[in-house]
Amino acid sequence: MLLEINDLKVTYGGAIALNGVSLNIERGEAVGLVGSNGAGKTSLFKAISGIVPAEGSITFDNKDLLALKAHEVPSLGLAHVPEGRRLFPRLSIEDNLLLGGSSTHVVDQSDFDRVYKLFPKLLERKTQLAGTLSGGEQQMAAIGRALMSRPEILMLDEPSLGIAPVLVEGIYKAIAQLRDEGQTILLAEQNVMECLEVCNRTYVLQTGQVVTSGPSDELAENDEIRKAFLGI
Amino acid sequence: MNVNGLPQGSSVWGMVRQYLPWVLFLGFFALYPIVFDSPSDHTLGIKMMWFAIAATGWNMLGGFAGQISLGHATFFGVGAYAVALADEYEWNPWLAMILGMGVAAIIAVIIGWPVFRLKGHYFTIATIGTGEIAFLLVRNSEFLGGTEGFLMRSDEGFLNFYWGGRQKWEFYYLGFVLLLLAVVSTVMISKSRMGYYLQAIRNNQEAASSLGVPIAKYKQLAFIYSAVFVSIAGSYFAQQLQFAGPDEAFSLDTSIRITIIAVIGGVLSKWGPMIGAIVFLFLSEWTNIRFGGNGFDLVIFGFIVMVMAAFEPNGLIGLGNRFAHLLEKAKS
Amino acid sequence: MSDLIQTFVNGLMLGSVLALVAVGLTVIYGVVDIVNFAHGEFVMAGMYATFVASSQFGFDPLLAMPVSAAVVGLIGVLSFFTFVRPAMRGTLLSQIFVTFGLMIFMRGVAQTLFGSNFETIQGAWLSSQRITIGDIVMPGPQLAAAVGSLVCTGAIGWFIYRTTTGKALQATSQDPDAALMMGINPNKMFGLAWLIGGASTGVAAALVANYQPVHPNVGLAFGLTAFVIVALGGFGSIGGAFLAAFAVGMLENFSAFYGDSAYKQVWIFGLFILVMLFRPQGLLGRA
Ligand SMILES: Nc1ncnc2c1ncn2[C@@H]1O[C@H](COP(=O)(O)OP(=O)(O)OP(=O)(O)O)[C@@H](O)[C@H]1O
Numbered sequence: 112m113l114l115e116i117n118d119l120k121v122t123y124g125g126a127i128a129l130n131g132v133s134l135n136i137e138r139g140e141a142v143g144l145v146g147s148n149g150a151g152k153t154s155l156f157k158a159i160s161g162i163v164p165a166e167g168s169i170t171f172d173n174k175d176l177l178a179l180k181a182h183e184v185p186s187l188g189l190a191h192v193p194e195g196r197r198l199f200p201r202l203s204i205e206d207n208l209l210l211g212g213s214s215t216h217v218v219d220q221s222d223f224d225r226v227y228k229l230f231p232k233l234l235e236r237k238t239q240l241a242g243t244l245s246g247g248e249q250q251m252a253a254i255g256r257a258l259m260s261r262p263e264i265l266m267l268d269e270p271s272l273g274i275a276p277v278l279v280e281g282i283y284k285a286i287a288q289l290r291d292e293g294q295t296i297l298l299a300e301q302n303v304m305e306c307l308e309v310c311n312r313t314y315v316l317q318t319g320q321v322v323t324s325g326p327s328d329e330l331a332e333n334d335e336i337r338k339a340f341l342g343i
Numbered sequence: 344m345n346v347n348g349l350p351q352g353s354s355v356w357g358m359v360r361q362y363l364p365w366v367l368f369l370g371f372f373a374l375y376p377i378v379f380d381s382p383s384d385h386t387l388g389i390k391m392m393w394f395a396i397a398a399t400g401w402n403m404l405g406g407f408a409g410q411i412s413l414g415h416a417t418f419f420g421v422g423a424y425a426v427a428l429a430d431e432y433e434w435n436p437w438l439a440m441i442l443g444m445g446v447a448a449i450i451a452v453i454i455g456w457p458v459f460r461l462k463g464h465y466f467t468i469a470t471i472g473t474g475e476i477a478f479l480l481v482r483n484s485e486f487l488g489g490t491e492g493f494l495m496r497s498d499e500g501f502l503n504f505y506w507g508g509r510q511k512w513e514f515y516y517l518g519f520v521l522l523l524l525a526v527v528s529t530v531m532i533s534k535s536r537m538g539y540y541l542q543a544i545r546n547n548q549e550a551a552s553s554l555g556v557p558i559a560k561y562k563q564l565a566f567i568y569s570a571v572f573v574s575i576a577g578s579y580f581a582q583q584l585q586f587a588g589p590d591e592a593f594s595l596d597t598s599i600r601i602t603i604i605a606v607i608g609g610v611l612s613k614w615g616p617m618i619g620a621i622v623f624l625f626l627s628e629w630t631n632i633r634f635g636g637n638g639f640d641l642v643i644f645g646f647i648v649m650v651m652a653a654f655e656p657n658g659l660i661g662l663g664n665r666f667a668h669l670l671e672k673a674k675s
Numbered sequence: 676m677s678d679l680i681q682t683f684v685n686g687l688m689l690g691s692v693l694a695l696v697a698v699g700l701t702v703i704y705g706v707v708d709i710v711n712f713a714h715g716e717f718v719m720a721g722m723y724a725t726f727v728a729s730s731q732f733g734f735d736p737l738l739a740m741p742v743s744a745a746v747v748g749l750i751g752v753l754s755f756f757t758f759v760r761p762a763m764r765g766t767l768l769s770q771i772f773v774t775f776g777l778m779i780f781m782r783g784v785a786q787t788l789f790g791s792n793f794e795t796i797q798g799a800w801l802s803s804q805r806i807t808i809g810d811i812v813m814p815g816p817q818l819a820a821a822v823g824s825l826v827c828t829g830a831i832g833w834f835i836y837r838t839t840t841g842k843a844l845q846a847t848s849q850d851p852d853a854a855l856m857m858g859i860n861p862n863k864m865f866g867l868a869w870l871i872g873g874a875s876t877g878v879a880a881a882l883v884a885n886y887q888p889v890h891p892n893v894g895l896a897f898g899l900t901a902f903v904i905v906a907l908g909g910f911g912s913i914g915g916a917f918l919a920a921f922a923v924g925m926l927e928n929f930s931a932f933y934g935d936s937a938y939k940q941v942w943i944f945g946l947f948i949l950v951m952l953f954r955p956q957g958l959l960g961r962a
């Protein structure tokens with residue numbers, strides 16, 4: 112098991128955001144996490160990255176993640192593409208990419224090449240300030256930045272958020288391509304269709320709990336689950 | 344049911360907690376000149392009074408409204424120079440003090456207009472700016488005595504706002520009355536709608552504004568209030584010293600001192616400035632005697648302020664509250 | 676005419692030194708989001724470090740520059756890790772008071788150690804040098820301070836804009852949480868910002884000590900001017916601070932040339948308040 116989460120609890124002040132979530136990911140899998148607004152997707156991601164404190168256990172490659180400081184997490188091999196992209200707006204694309212990998216290893220040209228091959232658009236724009244990119248381009252840059260750390264597992268938090276449908280398609284194409292190359296992926300989405308399509312397995316999160324999970328195609332074919340949880 | 348109008352059970356404790364500070368503080372200040380009965384003790388007591396009045400005034404804006412001003416020396420100076428000019432031109436010092444309060448209020452409005460457009464650090468820096476401008480203008484003004492300021496020669500007596508020597512205790516009690524005035528009006532304001540609004544502004548200005556609190560108006564009111572009381576402290580100070588000079592009244596050091604007093608005591612409580620005044624006076628006298636007046640007091644005050652900021656932002660009052668909580672916990 | 680040129684040159688020389696002091700302040704603010712109210716006292720500490728190195732150990736102030744940089748850089752780092760870091764978790768009040776306390780503390784230490792007298796460094800090599808072009812005189816100490824400050828400011832700019840660590844510093848300033856997700860240790864970056872802010876101010880202080888006496892309150896004017904410059908330039912903006920420093924250097928010299936030099940700070944603060952009124956984000960700051 113690459114990532115194993117057991118009985119995870121996250122609270123903000125008194126409010127419970129995650130209430131006993133368990134989830135695991137094998138190497139090479141693409142795992143989806145769907146749930147509506149406020150279900151707790153982002154909280155789960157932040158708990159994995161060590162940005163919010165959590166109870167329970169998270170082990171990655173047999174290492175206890177909860178014992179680490181947030182800035183120590185990326186060098187283990189987890190890369191977080193945050194909700195809303197969060198690029199460094201007044202740094203160029205190139206510098207954003209650089210910083211994605213510079214704290215985990217010495218970045219070389221092949222790191223950049225891999226990203227530019229996946230998103231040729233970024234190569235054209237590499238000297239442009241990240242804050243001046245369109246939403247879709249920013250999402251590409253954010254994914255690229257995460258890839259720069261040569262992650263074992265790539266965590267994507269709502270990559271389709273606020274992006275025009277045509278561009279969403281392109282981004283999902285890239286995600287599928289990464290999956291096919293063997294990249295382990297954890298993908299949080301409200302966009303259920305896209306998520307089910309690209310992920311081998313999917314967890315459904317509701318008010319801080321996993322209500323159901325299974326292979327994506329089974330979930331998609333089960334009428335009850337579709338009606339009750341997926342709204343499709 | 345209350346028996347004989349006494350609150351029952353736990354609320355006795357509540358009553359004690361509510362009124363104990365009044366008894367302690369007012370008792371201490373009222374008895375001070377009787378217990379410490381020499382003119383030099385009375386001089387110290389008078390100092391303590393003007394510290395406390397000025398810091399209480401500052402705290403309405405700095406503590407209650409959360410707008411940290413490092414420019415209040417301007418108002419202190421206005422109060423001091425008002426009575427100094429009165430002495431120069433032989434007006435009545437009381438009238439001059441009241442006039443000074445009015446001038447302080449007007450200057451607060453004029454200064455408030457630009458500086459309240461800024462928030463947080465920017466506001467604080469802007470108030471340093473206005474304070475320095477006032478300082479330089481006064482220092483370079485012939486009419487206002489230039490770098491020398493004014494030496495005063497008041498006659499003794501109530502009408503002259505001056506007592507010396509053995510009569511100094513009267514001066515002290517006058518300060519006590521002024522301090523009471525400041526504290527009681529602070530309490531009244533903090534319990535009124537204005538107090539509630541100021542607290543909202545301190546906690547979250549954006550939220551307060553979206554709830555419809557007229558922020559600009561209430562900040563301005565708090566500024567005027569604090570300017571007026573700091574100017575009273577300035578008048579009282581100049582009358583006691585029989586002197587008003589730019590470095591003593593208008594300089595950044597004066598603003599800093601007023602601020603330290605409030606911060607050490609605790610800016611979130613009406614008692615903070617008073618505790619601060621007592622502690623400040625005690626520590627500065629003690630270091631003066633022990634180490635000579637060579638700045639060692641600043642080492643101590645600076646250190647206390649840093650520690651407070653980092654670990655107990657509500658100063659000594661905050662420490663006291665923590666201690667009281669611990670006691671209560673231990674009891675139950 | 677040559678008076679005007681001389682005033683202009685003086686403005687340039689002063690502006691260059693002010694730029695270095697202000698850049699130190701703006702780096703700290705930009706990265707750590709704290710205004711260092713003790714920044715003037717950092718200058719004071721550096722001047723005393725230079726004075727001690729020169730009077731006790733016979734260093735020329737120029738050679739004392741690394742000492743001053745190290746001392747003030749260390750003061751910056753130490754104050755960050757002892758008091759500033761805990762205060763950052765607190766309210767705005769804590770964040771203002773913590774460096775306010777540091778300012779008082781440093782003044783107190785200076786007074787206690789050195790007394791309130793003005794101390795002048797004797798026999799600095801530069802003090803006997805000067806460059807004269809036509810009627811324009813550039814005294815050695817001032818000219819060296821200007822050139823040294825420019826070089827040092829340039830070095831800071833190069834570090835922040837060209838090196839990976841500098842970019843990480845910028846990233847922390849622009850989005851600390853995202854930087855954290857990239858594995859950038861924020862405390863390291865904050866400490867580094869205080870180190871740079873302190874050390875660069877130490878360099879400026881050593882240069883200034885060549886021509887200006889030191890006393891415990893010497894920091895006041897530097898601190899106030901640096902606040903004004905940083906606010907004018909837009910808090911956290913290095914380019915803005917650089918330009919504003921020259922504007923203030925010119926204003927200070929020309930207002931003294933045309934008017935009473937006692938009022939020069941009134942002009943500076945007046946300009947500050949005007950800019951705050953009409954462009955609160957500063958000249959190059961972002962709204
Ligand atoms: N910083 C915070 N403080 C308080 N409550 C929070 C905070 N962040 C999230 N929450 C609450 O925790 C719950 C889960 O939020 P979370 O952001 O994890 O959901 P999400 O599934 O990512 O939602 P979305 O799809 O809208 O991004 C929500 O009820 C939210 O209001």
Ligand SMILES: [Mg+2]
Pocket residue numbers: 152153154194268269
């Ligand atoms: Mg979310």
